[in-house]
Amino acid sequence: MPNDFLDQCRARLGEHYVLTDPADTAPFLLDWRKRFQGTALAVLRPGSAGEVADVVALCATHGVAIVPQGGNTGLCGGATPDTSGRQVVLSLQRLNRIRNVDTINDTITVEAGCILQVIQEEAASAGRLFPLSLAAEGSCTIGGNLSTNAGGTGVLRYGNARELCLGLEVVTPQGELWDGLRGLRKNNTGYDLRDLYIGAEGTLGIITAAVLKLYPAPAAQLTALAGLATPRDALALLDLARRMAGPLLTGFELMSDFCLALVGKHYPHMRYPFAERQPQTVLLELSDSESESHAREIFERLMEAAFEQGIVRDAVVAESGAQSQALWDLREHIPLAQADEGKNIKHDVSVPISRIADFIEATDAALADAFPGLRMVTFGHLGDGNLHYNVSPPEGTDYDAFLVNQASINRLVHDSVHAHDGSISAEHGLGQLKREEIVRYKSPLEIRLMQAIKQALDPQGIMNPGKVV
Template sequence: MTAELVSQLGDIVGPAGLITDPDQMAGYLTDWRNAYAGAAAAVVRPGTTDEVAAAVARCHAAGVAIVPQGGNTGLCGGAVPDASGRQVVLSLNRMRRIRDLDAANQTITVEAGAVLQSVQEAAAAAGRLFPLSLGAQGSCTIGGNLATNAGGTGVLRYGTMRDLTLGLEVVLPDGRIWNGLRGLRKDNTGYDLKHLFIGAEGTLGVITAAVLKLFPALRSRATAWVALPNPQAAIDLIGVFRELAGDRLTGFELMSRQSVEFVLRHCSGARDPFPDHHPWYVLTEVSDTLPGADLDAVIEAALGEAYERGLLADAVVASSPAQAAALWALREGISEAQNHEGPSLKHDITVPVSRIPAFIARTDRALEAALPGIRIVTYGHIGDGNLHHNLSKPAGAADEEFRARAGELARIIYDATHACEGSISAEHGLGQSKRDIITDYKDRHELDLMRALKHLFDPAGLMNPGKVLAEPSPRDRRPL
């Protein structure tokens, strides 16, 4: 990459938008877990869509690859450049504006660099709800949420980012701008192009803004923490809640005892809701737009029915918003707490809800046989079949020895996922961590179609190269 191109990029974005100093670039070149690291010729931080388009066009003309980056909170290395030092990191963190909020249309139009929490707050200030909720919501951005089709804890009622998005603005790999910022719920005029970019991890273009759905604000909530003997009881329990609460059921999170123990050990102020230990827990929440809705009665009726069926060992219903927040903190603190236990091998899978108990039993047996003493941190959004099946080393084991077995242990989890007709990535994406192994689990014709789309949009291969799709082997290079 020439000094001339760097100078041209600086002219486009101005002094505040160009970083070339190695120390200042460092935070953009590694992920938050320090699991992936790379190098870059420069970090470019445009302030407008036009600046994004101009910078992308210049890099395209020069044959220089671009790595789009949002809040850099991903878990699969999808926003980290390679080690060549020739790529440009294109950070959207200066593009944070809320462009429009249309209360009557129930939409909010935001730029890709807007932090998720700020979008939630803007919606709340207008008496509305933007329902995506993640542990990293104070730092992750809407662009990153879209790039990985984030789900979070509200999927049960509201769906993933695909379900929450009506329109996009995207800078294409050659610098052209596609303005698809339409707040329409019905638009049957051909291919729905936005879905090509949602979940594509910046490999087809740079999402710069989005029109997102809003919902009526929730004015009543009831939250319960439930102790269970096994995962099958959780499957049966969610059935009870669905029967009695209907679409007021907005959260249903499963956690293993190991997950909770890490939070109790490492998160300040965390307390066990029960005096006794239990092997599994569920955090469930029901909500309503009506103020003063008697949701405690709904939750207590469901818990009573579950108790009669022998599904639960103990339960507590939060008696105040503070108690509810403390229960949610136990769930949301798991990922951070696990990092204090040494290397954390993250796996984000989904299987049909009915297959969850079989998946857990099969996978945990195989993992324990492969590495006795391994600590398995299982938690997730059981209502949509999404489990975070994360691994920590056996107590006292060496970090590097554990990391060296990451591929072998991942294969155990992914083989079990495939056997249960699931997916090896539910909401974190493929990035670089699953780029190669996905070819063993995804239909070959599906991969062919994905590669054809990549070549159509980005024939030069300059948009976040090395992510999502591996280069096909000679035997896989076939015409459609």
């Protein structure tokens, strides 16, 4: 069967787009964090939605399981095959065309393999903004972003990937092509299939294209850092900023002192922004449709009030685009610096914004009691309740020995997230990393409903098996 199946794939895609040589398939079989390594019968690289539909139909006929993959930047193993060697990786990278830009409707229609940064640049060239922004934007693809309902730094104002998508084109597990590429903001005609596929991590079908929302490009963006004593002060600043800046507030990122210390250690050219160390730092961004002077005036009033109320201890305001980028670079280099420091245990969690300080205090204390000396790398999108609550071992500890405690640390953190009414996955998805863990925190009814949807749409179980549910 494998040879017959692969021959049919070659006949449809072309010899060069059915990869079986180990040297050619290797980059597709290892996840970005190098935690999950799989094998595959082949890597298929279709160049159009029609070709995706054809090879999925072949897979359905031959009972071959499919692992969809975009830029392979995921953090939970959701795009990595298992070790059986019987699955195929279906790479969407060749589906990379911008199909349409509609500045009157403020939409852009793109194929799933488009790099996020390319979409941002295409929007900018049309005088528009596509606000989804995250650290991997130079290599991640929009299909993967939608499949994990990616968040990033602009969720506070613009929402997750789900809120930025109006329509989808999807290949079903039977190889049928659903054209739902409607640029409509109101469409109340039954079940919302679009929302079903977004966040499903390729377990229900394969997204091949999307209609995305655009926004007017802001006239000015103002970036600043504020130094604070505690996460509670950060929440007080967020409340104040919302009241005084309203919708102009587009970014609000929290970074602990240890985060910036790691950046300084591994990237010494990035200067610490304050004269004295600050226990917590918040990066704020205002986007103004009027002018930079208007944004600066609002920010100055905001900081004056924050200093008067004892919320902020110090502040730095970017005076140019280059300085603004330098401040954002501090934030974006935290994951890189932690990786340079060595192996670590990552948590992508969300809790109600009002309970973030409680969560950090309680969980920090519990971890310190159970595993003395742990170093907490706590940062994230405070404005939408999403924390990257990462754990590094005590300095000088053998990293492999430290990772023996991963299950216990995960359980402690996730139980605390659940106790604070949160979610153990905010924007990275479940993949294979958290597939079993989520059963502990979702009700049996939720799990049964998810399984019923999976069975109804993918009765053969060929779409990304072993992931999510």
